[in-house]
Amino acid sequence: MNYRTPTGGAIDRNTVLRFTFNGQSYTGHPGDTLASALLANGVHEVGSSVKLGRPRGIVAAGSEDPTSLVQIEAPFPEPMLLATTVELYDGLVARGLAGQGRLANEPDPARYDAKHEHCDVLVVGAGPAGLVAALTAARSGARVVLVDEQNQAGGALLGVDEYLDDRPSAEWVADVVAELKSTPGVLVLERTTAFGMYQDGFVLALQKRTDHLGFAAPASVARQRVWRIRTRQTVLATGAHERPVVFADNDRPGIMLASSARTFRHRYGVLPGSRAVVFTTNDSAYCAAIDLAESGVDIPLIVDARASAPSRLATECAARGIEVRAGHVVTGTEGSGRVTDVHVAPLGSGHADTVVCDTLLVSGGWNPVVSLFSQARGKLRYDSELGAFVPGEELETVRVAGSATGELDLTACARQGRNAGAAAAIAAGFTPSGQVPLPTSDSRCTARSGLVLWRVPGAEDSSFVDLQRDATVSDVLRATGAGLRSLEHIKRYTTIGTAHDQGKTSGMIAAGIVAEALGVELADQRPTTFRPPYTSVSFAALAGRDRGELHDPVRVTAIHPWHVEHGALFEDVGQWKRPWYYPQPGEDLHAAVLRECQATRESVGMMDGSTLGKIDLQGSDAGKFLDMLYTNMMSTLKVGKIRYGVMCGVDGMVIDDGTVIRVGEERYLVTTTTGNAAKILDWMEEWLQTEWPHLDVHCTSVTEHWATIPLVGPRSRDVLAAVAPSLDVSNEAFEFMTWHDTEVAGVPARVCRISFSGELAYEINVTAWHGLAVWEALMAAGAVYGITPYGTETMHVLRAEKGYPIIGQETDATVTPQDLGMSWAVSKKKPDFIGKRSFARAENNRTDRKQLVGLLPVDPSVLLPEGSQIVETDRLPEPPVRMLGHVTSSYPSAALGRTFALALVRSGHERIGETLYVPVDDSLVPVTVTDSVLYDKEGARRDG
């Protein structure tokens, strides 16, 4: 059957689009939605319900539809879209869903993006009220953004055939849009849904830019865009949704909202069926009935729940042979799939008639769309005449206009728009010029509200409140029967309003049924909270451009190209890419690291340490400030010298470590761990700005100004001498923990003698610009010694062999310097420093705290997994098993010729020499507890 009218509708009848739904081929036209095209082909049954598997159809014509969820399969799989909001395109393949869809297995080839926009006045909704508001604001010279979720402006006018001022309404709309689009500073966004309203005029809107083009969508254009709008003033002209009335078996396909049927008729040229019964509580459905009757639909009966029908409309109906039965209601329906009969009875009690039909149109009144107003923290008020929550207060920067306020008359809506647009412009500092003329409609439907009726008594188990959640009147009564009174609780108990549609058609009815069941006034009930997003937003749209290589910034050092060229594998450290190791052909991680360690300990190696955080401190109080930050004394450091330091939080737990270089009398350079560079700068600024603003110190990050190259191993002195001919590299002239400014490879450099491996080592700092060239010069100069680049893994092994902890690996915010065996780095003399007070707490002085020790597996070839637990006995006792601690680092060691580990162990320092056990798979591995320093305890290698 073809339900397309011979004329009418904003569709291009000359172009035929082919599409497939549930395996069947159909045709439609540009301008159709999937829903209108299905209805044109006589298809009402779209999917089935999520829990009960009952057939479900199309209830509404827009984004408020609770039932028509479909899965798009081609051009690209996309789940959970509403057939009523999918614009038809050629080649579309879709199928109906039972509540849940499937995500694609393959990456989405489409582009997604975001764009920031700023305006003086944002207008949401391009119906009569929104258009007049936008035009009023635009004529004042304000920057205006108008967003509307439809593919064309007009709002409710799109679904009717009214004339405005004796012209088709589309002409009035087109004129307004044309003026808006030609006004500088005005942005009109179609297919754009404002889905979230936040504080300070921040609004998120999703624009579907190429979805409607289907296979023809250009690859270079972002398919969807999240607009991040910041506005000074907002006018919400979001309209109203028609709501149904609940009755027994109200969920069959073919049961539709009356105004939606009218929209399908006028916007798409589609009739909902051949024979339609209309059930209403107000006047608006009469217009739908008359329009459809004039289009050839047989309308045998209008069932009006009100005691008397509106006389003028009833007369018009009688002239068209439509029976009007006032004081009656629909009590139930029949049909194996689509509705075939409706039962009609007097409201209250009495004999029920059965009327044959293929369509039932329902209208229970109108719910203003107050979601965004509520998100903006606007209070709602129950309007007992409308039977709906309406905006209940004025907000400073948010105004509501049109049917979103509950107003039903077109001219009155437009007037509200004009007033709101003018007020918004004035509030934003502009002066409206003249008054936009208000349109007048020829509509025969008077704007008057009807009877508030939530449900018709009947079989509660099949009286559906939320069609998508399969939640019935029984479920609501079960909730109130269980003692729930708050709508928020009942929402969660019944799941009503939690589906894709967020209860657009069901929420108000649920509130009404609850109030009836509890015998309370709706005015005293608090409505459930409206939360973003107003309509579903895909994760792809929210991710936008932040995916693939742009997912998170990749930070690279100046020397990075060399690492790539030389086959380094990389480790992510924060956002940095750091060389992990440099495998030679055939080498795995272990082989490469053993080689790198051995070369470094026996000759010379070097690594890229540029990622170390570096902070320049200047000022007469810099030393005093550092004394407060570090646990040890820094102000006594002499110019030219370097000291290692530990930083604690106020709880006395280690947060970072690094070196402090005294550059001058009032100038220091401190290093932080790679991952903590920003955190420590913030930490310093916080103390300076909030606690010690009197201190004369300024902190400046220079992390990326310097490229830093540790040159490590017994031959490092020879290599340095070769590239820094003006520097006296002798042990006497260049002592451990001192620095010198010199030239390396012909460029100014600061060379520090510090070591994170126990070997003779230098840290060469040059500007980042020169990092790559200096690195290459060092490689060339070291070639005779077999200089070996090494990565973070070898660095970790070399430092672990010396028992040097890595903050964040050996520590986890519960570890004190004392736990790490670093009491030597905690000043006893300083009157105060951050964390000092906590060291006196009883907890900090327990002897059974977890302390850093070394572990040597009795079998020297066993590698303990990092994170392994440590227990006391060689057999596991009945649970609970006392855990003594865990393995923090574990490596095979070239220098030791065996595996080893570092661990935090209860009373670890007292346990040195004991045998403990580490559960690995099904066995308990015996390990010997040792001092954490396992290599070169006497420090003989430090000076080369």
Added chain:
Amino acid sequence: MTADPTSPLAAWTDRLTFAPALIASERPFLSQLTVRVSDPDAVAALGSALGVVFPSVPCTFTTGSGPFGAVEVLWLGPDEFLVVAAPDLQLPIEDALRAVPFKGSVVDTSAQRTTLVLEGSHVRDVLAHGCSVDLHPSSAPVGTCVQTLLARTGIILQVTGPDRFTILVRSSFAQYLAAWLSDACVEYGAVP
């Protein structure tokens, strides 16, 4: 043996033209010094040393000319400025600033950031994809200078002409920023 410098966007040298969306070009190796100072007299004296009046209006930059040629001073915070000048002047400028007695700090941060000039008809559109600051000429006229985010990296943004911006970006983030720009320009006809 003298090591040649390499700029953070050296690998992008031939790939920074995102026509017709915009043209980007790196201005590498500029002299940059971070100055922390709050005493107004000291601010004035530092400006005199360089031949430029330090900006007193937040979120602006000033230009001037003196012993070090054309110098820009960028307002970064209530007591923080960035002095930008031609390459190879960082040491003499640091000396000149240190010659002024004041409480505060001067730090050579020349290699901390690199500089990108963006110009073209779509430059505002492209920036609006990643920058939340209102760059409309009525809100951000020529002379504006803000610290903000572009996509997921911090930047300093200067409005230097009707359709011309200068971006200073941390060196380690520069390649991410170039990749992001390249992608964002596709929408406006650039070929990735």
